[in-house]
Amino acid sequence: MTLSDGLRSIAIWGYGREGRAALDWVRARYPGAAITILNDAPLAEAPANVAAVYGADVAQALADGRFDLVIKSPGVSLYRPEIAAAKARGVRFSSGMNLWFCENPGAHTIGVTGTKGKSTTSRLIHHMLRQAGRDAALIGNVGVAALGQSPGRDHTVLELSSYQLADLDAAPTIGVVTNLFVDHTPWHGDVERYHADKLRMIADPATIAVLNAANKTLVEKTRGRPNVVWYGDASGFHVRDGALWRRDALVDTSSFPLRGAHNLENLAAACAVCELVGVTSVRESVDLAGFAQLRHRLEEFRGRDGRLCVNDSISTVPEATLMALRAYADKPVALFLGGTDRGQDHAGLIEYLAGADNIACVILLPDTGARIAREMEARALRCPVLRAADLAQGVQLAFVRAPADAVFLLSPAAPSFGQFRDFEDRGDRFIDLCGGPAR
Numbered sequence: 001m002t003l004s005d006g007l008r009s010i011a012i013w014g015y016g017r018e019g020r021a022a023l024d025w026v027r028a029r030y031p032g033a034a035i036t037i038l039n040d041a042p043l044a045e046a047p048a049n050v051a052a053v054y055g056a057d058v059a060q061a062l063a064d065g066r067f068d069l070v071i072k073s074p075g076v077s078l079y080r081p082e083i084a085a086a087k088a089r090g091v092r093f094s095s096g097m098n099l100w101f102c103e104n105p106g107a108h109t110i111g112v113t114g115t116k117g118k119s120t121t122s123r124l125i126h127h128m129l130r131q132a133g134r135d136a137a138l139i140g141n142v143g144v145a146a147l148g149q150s151p152g153r154d155h156t157v158l159e160l161s162s163y164q165l166a167d168l169d170a171a172p173t174i175g176v177v178t179n180l181f182v183d184h185t186p187w188h189g190d191v192e193r194y195h196a197d198k199l200r201m202i203a204d205p206a207t208i209a210v211l212n213a214a215n216k217t218l219v220e221k222t223r224g225r226p227n228v229v230w231y232g233d234a235s236g237f238h239v240r241d242g243a244l245w246r247r248d249a250l251v252d253t254s255s256f257p258l259r260g261a262h263n264l265e266n267l268a269a270a271c272a273v274c275e276l277v278g279v280t281s282v283r284e285s286v287d288l289a290g291f292a293q294l295r296h297r298l299e300e301f302r303g304r305d306g307r308l309c310v311n312d313s314i315s316t317v318p319e320a321t322l323m324a325l326r327a328y329a330d331k332p333v334a335l336f337l338g339g340t341d342r343g344q345d346h347a348g349l350i351e352y353l354a355g356a357d358n359i360a361c362v363i364l365l366p367d368t369g370a371r372i373a374r375e376m377e378a379r380a381l382r383c384p385v386l387r388a389a390d391l392a393q394g395v396q397l398a399f400v401r402a403p404a405d406a407v408f409l410l411s412p413a414a415p416s417f418g419q420f421r422d423f424e425d426r427g428d429r430f431i432d433l434c435g436g437p438a439r
Helices: 017-029 057-063 081-088 096-103 118-131 191-202 216-221 261-276 318-327 347-355 368-376 391-401 423-434
Strands: 009-013 034-039 051-054 069-072 109-113 136-140 155-159 174-177 208-212 228-231 237-240 243-246 299-302 308-311 333-337 359-364 385-387 407-410
Touching: 009 017, 009 057, 017 034, 017 069, 017 096, 034 057, 051 057, 057 081, 109 118, 109 191, 118 136, 118 155, 118 174, 118 261, 174 191, 174 261, 191 216, 208 216, 208 261, 228 261, 237 261, 243 261, 261 318, 299 423, 308 423, 318 333, 318 347, 333 368, 333 391, 347 368, 359 368, 359 391, 368 385, 385 391, 391 423, 407 423
Parallel strands: 009 034, 009 069, 034 051, 109 155, 109 174, 136 155, 174 208, 208 228, 308 407, 333 359, 333 407, 359 385
Antiparallel strands: 237 243, 299 308
16 A cells, blocks of 8 residues: 555554554654554553553544554454444555555565465575575564565565465565465454465465465465466475475485474475575575574473473464374374364374374363364274363373373464463473473
């Protein structure tokens, strides 16, 4: 959207990382504007020299038409009824990401999204571009709010969540989609709209779409789209026999520190992007010695008595848990499974568990633990299936029931809300309960 210089009243809806960045931007760009923070819950400490509206009063403030512009944070669902009502009355909405694109129209942008793998893929692309001597920035959902950040002189890598994409007006130069599974349906309303919002990133046919041919849902929903570079099959970079290939040539990934075929798949996406922008050395080898994985993603640590434990709290869908299990198929595993119920389909995961011979036990956690237990009744699992009231009891059970050589794998196949603030909080609690290192 194009903004005028006559904005006099601006609201910032949500006051997390994105909201704070928006406040700094508004103060710098519109120093004379009246600023209001909108938030569902009262802030412990509101910023100085701004008004604040909370809870049910937010809808009334929007209905009053007092704002020339509302900058909405990603966590606020685009589909809330008060937003539809305000738009019908002519209230203008934008987002930090849209405003960043407005301010940087000439930037070469590489957008990355997907239900899983987008953070790792974004960081791999950024790392490899910098290794190749390119000036590249990494911003967005990866933890750096875009608004107020300068683009890289050569490239800007943007990790984009479905929340950020739902109202994105701009088109990145290159758009990477790693996969599409079921997730975030409370925010989007249903899975079809969630997938549609994800694919807004590549809605403009001028965007070069880098897509994963190994994800059936993604292939079906992008059939016939022009301007596609595929990875994940034999026509490009793909994973075969536990290694990375470009067509029929093996790529040297000996310095890659991450475990699991799914991380090699993320690397295939990064290689496809790098090749696309002229870094052709990735056809033979990739230098990843300095690359470190983000926390809560197959994060290994030693617990009590030297027990190998793995914090994979980021795995909030069954497909991600399957990837984690395959990464540890060579070890006995005590699996911690369950969390917030978003209607996930566990059939494939239960099928895997029923056929696996390395599962020492499955510990089911609320809320989905009860449903998973019912779904497991039709299958004769070879291992004990244990119900726990919470994660603390689950860890206690695992120390008693799992053999000494079993890996404790927290890969819950569900979000964490209700018992934990977020997946990071859940992962940190798991580390503490297992006797892992202080952070």
